[in-house]
Amino acid sequence: MNLPRLVFIVFVFLLGIPVNAQKDTTDIKSYADQVMIRANLDTNIESYVFSEGEEGNQTEQIFSINNKTKVSLSIDYKIISATLSFAPQFFSENKDNELKGNSSYTDFSFRLFPKRFIQTLYYKNVKGFYIENTKDLFPNWKEGDPYIQFPDLRVQSFGGSTSYILNQNFSAKSIYTQGEWQSKSMGSWVPFLDYDLTVFRNKVEDQKYKETQYKIGANMGYFYNWVIGKNVNIAPYFALGLGGKFSTYRNVQEDGARMNAQYLTLRMEGGLHVGYNTDRFLFGGKMNFNAYAYNQTKNQAVQNNNLYGLLYIGYRFAPPRVVKNTYDKIQKKIPVL
Template structure:
């Protein structure tokens, strides 16, 4: 039932994000609502897992085969889409025994509310133990669906400027936020001979966050973000079911150049979820995201503006 609730919630959040846009404009930030944005990006992301067996003084890390994606993104008003591919000539994209990876992440802004969505599918995972042993699980796969809903308190702070899509921060400003995180995760090893098991977890945390858009020079932006949270995880490990306390820590950093037309930079996002599983076992779930991007804004034609306006409610 957990994953159905998450999917329904994200679907409704997307509709809200598509049908409304941030209308706040003041001396702290500048909006580019009449411009189209075309962006070239490189993306590297993964979802790693750590199991710490305290009694045996042993740590095992599950590392998926990472993929670097090169893609193109488009944005105008509420309409946005992107596509990409993982070129084989990059070393990290050479499949290790039929490994697969697909990930998706995006943001929607509704005035002071920011909705972030994550989806990961990974198959073929390396298990590395602290004692030096390594095992490759060709048929082990993981799926994660969820995201973060954040309310930002300061209207002078522009999240769109942080994402470089259709706004620019003019004056440095920070804001506190309140964040709700929720993820449904599956580790499916039922087709893996050594494992023959499945682990499902539904995670929820709530807590404070702080974001700062630091304009260090004309068009140069440094934007750190820190967040913390506490909640619960409800998990099922084969026939074992339990609920335990969950802790979350997040760190994001954006560095970039953002003028009226040309923009580019690098963004990193890292989230760590930690809880105790059965007995003396600690489990951490780490989401990592790095993107390098270069984009250009240009005036939209009157015909495109008319077509987009027809799509609005």
């Protein structure tokens, strides 16, 4: 089943979710006056799928990065949350350089939680891809042979999202960053805009290629926080989106002529969070996925798929005086903080 059809089916199902939970009231415990640090370990599967041909007779090229495990360090205080992610080479999953080439991954994200809004900004830099389904393209390829590699293929993304929590009694921070604890089960619809600027660069036989993409999309998601006892919560979510992509590149087959293209995009994402929380310690795990697709031509489609599981452990403590004083000074100049 192709992505657009799957999106339509799930969207119809999503509209049938009851919203009675939004009428409930809840108690939310805030940890805004505490500094929270978290260490995250996750498997990051970044891939771009290029499909060509009619349905049922398509050929695919799956571009993936070699790094499958990354580490993230996060710090939260008041309404600010910042995370730095990278893929260290000492993990065995990140060492198959001879077969899959060398990949690098860096990701920095920054979140603000002003009242019922969630503002996210991020920067991501990925370099070094290989074709995961090399055998489909070269039947003589066998396990242990090097994959087709694109060591100079680099993808840089600058983007963000702006979300609004429709249910004022729902704690989004209890799911996103564990900056709060919600004591009663509850859900909320969450509309959000996502936007980014992505630059693709590659070098093949001394010929440089560059493509710039601008994307914007409108999405609707549903989040539910199921609280079990005093310390455990399970939180699934699902979201669908529709948007546009605007691409600019130079066509090397036409003397470097500048080309522009516009595409209709479909986006689907979801996940499940399971956590354990106390006033000092917290730990848990998440499983998330997102799929993004558009048709280049009638018989050509592109998908960017991301699937990962995450384990985290965190600790809260009173802020050092220098941190508190600095934040208070900034807050006087920027009241939204």
